[in-house]
Amino acid sequence: MSDNSSGKENWKKGVEKLLKGDKAESLNRQSPEGFEIQALYDSEDVSNRNVDPGYPGEFPFTRGPYSSMYTQRPWTIRQYAGFSTAEESNKFYRQALEKGQKGLSVAFDLATHRGYDSDHPRVVGDVGKAGVAIDSVEDMKILFDGIPLDKMSVSMTMNGAVIPIMAAYIVAAEEQGVSTEKLSGTIQNDILKEFMVRNTYIYPPQESMRLVSDIIEYTSEKMPRFNSISISGYHMQEAGADSALELAFTLADGLEYVKTAVESGLDVDAFAPRLSFFFAIGMNFLMEVSKLRAARTLWAELMKEHFEPKNQKSLMLRTHCQTSGWSLTAQDPLNNVVRTTIEAMAAVLGGTQSLHTNSYDEAISLPTETSSRIARNTQTIIQEETDITHTVDPLGGSYAIESMTHDLKEKAKTIINEVMEMGGMAKAIEEGYPKRKIEESAAIKQAGIDKGDITIVGVNKYVNEKEDPVDILDIDNTGVRDGQVDLIDEIKAKRDKVATKEALLAITEAARSGEGNILDLAVEATRRRATVGEISTALEQAWGRHTATNQTIKGVYESVYKSDKGYQEIKSKIDAFSEEEGRRPRILVVKMGQDGHDRGAKVVATAFADMGFDVDVGPLFSTPEEAAKQAIENDVHVIGVSTLAAGHKTLIPDLVKILKKEEAGDIIIVAGGVIPVQDYDFLYEAGVSAIFGPGTNIPKAASKVIDEIRAKKA
Amino acid sequence: MTIDELAKGVQEGKRRHLAKAITLVESNREADQQTAQDLISKVRSAKETIRVGISGVPGVGKSTFIEALGNLLIEEGLKVAVLAVDPSSPATGGSILGDKTRMETLSSKDEAFIRPSPTSGTLGGVAKRTRESMMLCEAAGYDVILVETVGVGQSEFEVASMVDCFLVLMLPGAGDSLQGIKRGIMEIIDILVINKADGDQEKMAKNAVTEYQNAFHLLTPKYDGIGVDFLTVSSIKKKRIDEAWEKIQGFISALKEKGIFEAQRKEQELNWFKRLVEDEVLRRLWGSETNKEKAAELVEQIKKGEITPVKAAYDFLSSEISR
Ligand code: B12
Ligand SMILES: Nc1nc2c(ncn2[C@@H]2O[C@H](COP(=O)(O)OP(=O)(O)OP(=O)(O)O)[C@@H](O)[C@H]2O)c(=O)[nH]1
Numbered sequence A: 001m002s003d004n005s006s007g008k009e010n011w012k013k014g015v016e017k018l019l020k021g022d023k024a025e026s027l028n029r030q031s032p033e034g035f036e037i038q039a040l041y042d043s044e045d046v047s048n049r050n051v052d053p054g055y056p057g058e059f060p061f062t063r064g065p066y067s068s069m070y071t072q073r074p075w076t077i078r079q080y081a082g083f084s085t086a087e088e089s090n091k092f093y094r095q096a097l098e099k100g101q102k103g104l105s106v107a108f109d110l111a112t113h114r115g116y117d118s119d120h121p122r123v124v125g126d127v128g129k130a131g132v133a134i135d136s137v138e139d140m141k142i143l144f145d146g147i148p149l150d151k152m153s154v155s156m157t158m159n160g161a162v163i164p165i166m167a168a169y170i171v172a173a174e175e176q177g178v179s180t181e182k183l184s185g186t187i188q189n190d191i192l193k194e195f196m197v198r199n200t201y202i203y204p205p206q207e208s209m210r211l212v213s214d215i216i217e218y219t220s221e222k223m224p225r226f227n228s229i230s231i232s233g234y235h236m237q238e239a240g241a242d243s244a245l246e247l248a249f250t251l252a253d254g255l256e257y258v259k260t261a262v263e264s265g266l267d268v269d270a271f272a273p274r275l276s277f278f279f280a281i282g283m284n285f286l287m288e289v290s291k292l293r294a295a296r297t298l299w300a301e302l303m304k305e306h307f308e309p310k311n312q313k314s315l316m317l318r319t320h321c322q323t324s325g326w327s328l329t330a331q332d333p334l335n336n337v338v339r340t341t342i343e344a345m346a347a348v349l350g351g352t353q354s355l356h357t358n359s360y361d362e363a364i365s366l367p368t369e370t371s372s373r374i375a376r377n378t379q380t381i382i383q384e385e386t387d388i389t390h391t392v393d394p395l396g397g398s399y400a401i402e403s404m405t406h407d408l409k410e411k412a413k414t415i416i417n418e419v420m421e422m423g424g425m426a427k428a429i430e431e432g433y434p435k436r437k438i439e440e441s442a443a444i445k446q447a448g449i450d451k452g453d454i455t456i457v458g459v460n461k462y463v464n465e466k467e468d469p470v471d472i473l474d475i476d477n478t479g480v481r482d483g484q485v486d487l488i489d490e491i492k493a494k495r496d497k498v499a500t501k502e503a504l505l506a507i508t509e510a511a512r513s514g515e516g517n518i519l520d521l522a523v524e525a526t527r528r529r530a531t532v533g534e535i536s537t538a539l540e541q542a543w544g545r546h547t548a549t550n551q552t553i554k555g556v557y558e559s560v561y562k563s564d565k566g567y568q569e570i571k572s573k574i575d576a577f578s579e580e581e582g583r584r585p586r587i588l589v590v591k592m593g594q595d596g597h598d599r600g601a602k603v604v605a606t607a608f609a610d611m612g613f614d615v616d617v618g619p620l621f622s623t624p625e626e627a628a629k630q631a632i633e634n635d636v637h638v639i640g641v642s643t644l645a646a647g648h649k650t651l652i653p654d655l656v657k658i659l660k661k662e663e664a665g666d667i668i669i670v671a672g673g674v675i676p677v678q679d680y681d682f683l684y685e686a687g688v689s690a691i692f693g694p695g696t697n698i699p700k701a702a703s704k705v706i707d708e709i710r711a712k713k714a
Numbered sequence B: 001m002t003i004d005e006l007a008k009g010v011q012e013g014k015r016r017h018l019a020k021a022i023t024l025v026e027s028n029r030e031a032d033q034q035t036a037q038d039l040i041s042k043v044r045s046a047k048e049t050i051r052v053g054i055s056g057v058p059g060v061g062k063s064t065f066i067e068a069l070g071n072l073l074i075e076e077g078l079k080v081a082v083l084a085v086d087p088s089s090p091a092t093g094g095s096i097l098g099d100k101t102r103m104e105t106l107s108s109k110d111e112a113f114i115r116p117s118p119t120s121g122t123l124g125g126v127a128k129r130t131r132e133s134m135m136l137c138e139a140a141g142y143d144v145i146l147v148e149t150v151g152v153g154q155s156e157f158e159v160a161s162m163v164d165c166f167l168v169l170m171l172p173g174a175g176d177s178l179q180g181i182k183r184g185i186m187e188i189i190d191i192l193v194i195n196k197a198d199g200d201q202e203k204m205a206k207n208a209v210t211e212y213q214n215a216f217h218l219l220t221p222k223y224d225g226i227g228v229d230f231l232t233v234s235s236i237k238k239k240r241i242d243e244a245w246e247k248i249q250g251f252i253s254a255l256k257e258k259g260i261f262e263a264q265r266k267e268q269e270l271n272w273f274k275r276l277v278e279d280e281v282l283r284r285l286w287g288s289e290t291n292k293e294k295a296a297e298l299v300e301q302i303k304k305g306e307i308t309p310v311k312a313a314y315d316f317l318s319s320e321i322s323r
């Protein structure tokens, strides 16, 4: 150690010789998070930062929440899945459990997420498409048929319609003969990030927070083995956040929930041990390992500082992780197996408690049987064929990892402090601050990829000339919908109408008065066969449906791209069009149906505006009628439909039909998003002029759109 | 579509035709200018209309207010057109327009027509296109025209000069905003609405009204006997929006009773005529090729110090200025 400094000097000299004169520091990189990644870290970096990672299972839990970690029992393989009907999903779960999966994780369809029964007119394109359709406890019972709920830990990704879904789960268990105290699992119940990035909110923020807190209260009394919330950063990263933003906003959300529960009268130790977290793991391997370690450390410190719990477990951050879907490509999709493996290793080396690994067809459609099997095996291989599980926190003590853990933690702390100054996360969200930050970050990333500064193999470098077609899972949503509607009708015919109505009224009343526990009341209504949609409506009657304030950003995309020659050429092309036409090309970017994926739409909108389009941004959840009306009134040249949740085959033909009827057939339609190649011809025949899939280079798309407008005019 | 067809469609209240007609009057293309005028002269409104300008700083809640007010008007059986003008569009590149997302229910109603307009690089500025679009909407049968404009630059003065009633939204917390209030704005306000009077801000909003009342007290009123009106609303909670509408109607009736209403519309037209002539003279002055060349020549000479600016100006004006 004593000649450390001369050692470092020698190293620098060596590097500078190799660099032929450039400084060694020139190899350092600026991370998107806003701190420097050094080309080399040494013991001095660790001691300067005053880092002592301590021991696993001990405060501040940098090295892991448990002392034995995977040496005793590996993480839980928990694959997120769900599609079409309860029967189909049940069959899929039972197979997966046979093949080594340990816990269940239910993906609901978007109609359910948004509190609509399958027979609601706003969800024709959505039923059973992006997850399983659950309208009532009868569906829930089928979903868990043959799966003992006292033994199986069940995770449910539900936030908006969290009340009726929790109730259906509780009553399904009850009718299986399992009482609430035996239930184990997790409900996502993290509404704050819905307003930021995930977009399956239903009620306004304040009212929604009441539901979160009612659930925390209910579970802390009756479901001791159940995690009442899964505070999620995952969706933030997938929406564009860098690791520091993801970490900071997630922990700030966590603090907000704890504060709300404490203010509602709960003792922090009564519920804090049942809080769980959820992070995304992307391709920045070292950063992601550091992120999980930093998350545990910072949470422990923050909880201690703000709430002084007595129970050590209240300080302990336990997390689920999912590999990044955003990092996966539609091009050369088998590359995704490799990406997912690298990410899975980062999650594990960071010490996750459970993990979902994505399938290689992620950017194409819902996974098939084959792609799901490989995704699951990616984890079993790491668990059972490698030595990674043999040592706790094997990267602990690495100069680089310890330094980065520290730097990331500090960066996140700064952001959390900013949020605190705004009055906490709920206030910051109201002001749109975190969403704006995330969208800016997404635009910067997109420009980096389009320009070629960020490499994505198979997309902007080493492109595979001939793509082989990939088998896809195609769901017949009309079929699913018809089946669901029949079941709803049957339930409604059989039940005691008066009793159901009373139970629903009690919910509305409790929502209005602020008295009582809403989950408690919903459980009763569910016993009386009230549907998911009816319980949601009962709350909506008191609180209304929330509509988001759509912010837009301008100039961020261009700031990265400006100097590029190709980019300037596109701009000139658009300017020339504007000269001829007497106005700028005008595009309406719309999202139809319950599809809440808005990252692509937002990025395309801001980039198109930077390049010279006049861009109208439609609200989320439009119907084809609403989209057509807006397009007509604004007299756009083109409607750009961004569609990722597989509603395109229903919604786009509808849109075309309405435009024709309104004598607006001259408005052209282009579509972008997750659209399997198998569907292209169908859409072209329906009247779509151009399709832009994942990995689309935006300036090229803009140029093509101009060509299409011109072609239509000719 | 011929001009006659277009005019007929507008007059019949067809959405598609109205939209196309607005595009035509917004066009920067030289060839469209005359056609647009032909169109305007072919359409005419058959009923009484109310034109309301709605202004205020970015984020004060104009769009949210319009969402609430517009829905109320529709419930009363009226048809509403909204023209949203955003003069803050950047000099280069296009605009990104998200206003309609804040008028979600209104924008889906049959009785509403909403048109946000980008304004970067337009001929004649905000005023020309908006005034003409307003006339088209009236011809298409809309009873109330709401013009939303951000309180930035000159746009609010221009909008004020083309509406019957000019309403400004303010945030609670008067002390601060009173200082921030732009010069000349106080003189053109007819109704001052404090928005976001909800939650913890309700009380603050009430206090703000008092402060504003005191401040406005010192001004000479815009119209004899009609003072500025004040109220607090919450656009998001839809509180006292009906009162806002009553105040607008009250103001309009007062104008009518005093015989100012029609006179003001006429005067606005006369001013508009003058403005147009001036603008057109300027446009022709700098637009003609010979003038451009001549000016460029003189500019070079001024730069080199070969001629004084005054002499150059005389030379330019005495040379052949187009027509
Ligand atoms: C990010 C993401 C999310 C984020 C969304 C964050 C946000 N605010 O957008 C989160 C984590 C919240 C999320 C949630 C869900 N997701 Co998701 N998600 C993705 C993911 C991984 C990437 C999408 C993305 O944003 N890519 C980056 C953007 C920039 O790309 P893009 O949208 O494709 O846009 C590009 C082009 O397509 C094109 N383009 C797109 N639109 C337009 C428009 C015009 C005019 C033009 C010119 C071009 C254009 O240009 C863009 C630039 O290159 C995809 C899989 C994938 N890799 O594509 C799944 C995916 C879309 N999700 C899926 C599902 C099922 C869900 C959920 C419904 C899961 C559930 N049951 O709970 C939820 C619900 C979300 C909701 N409210 O709708 C499925 C959809 C399945 C299907 N189509 O059959 C996918 C395909 C994953 C999968 N294979 O299962 N998701
Ligand atoms: N609390 C509260 N918030 C409001 C109210 N009205 C609007 N807001 C919020 O204020 C923000 C801005 O509202 P907008 O209606 O878009 O404001 P605007 O003046 O049209 O904004 P620009 O068009 O960008 O100039 C949004 O987040 C609204 O939800 C209100 O009455 N109370």
Ligand SMILES: [Mg+2]
Pocket (backbone or CB within 6 Å): B062, B063, B064, B099, B102, B148
């Ligand atoms: Mg607005």
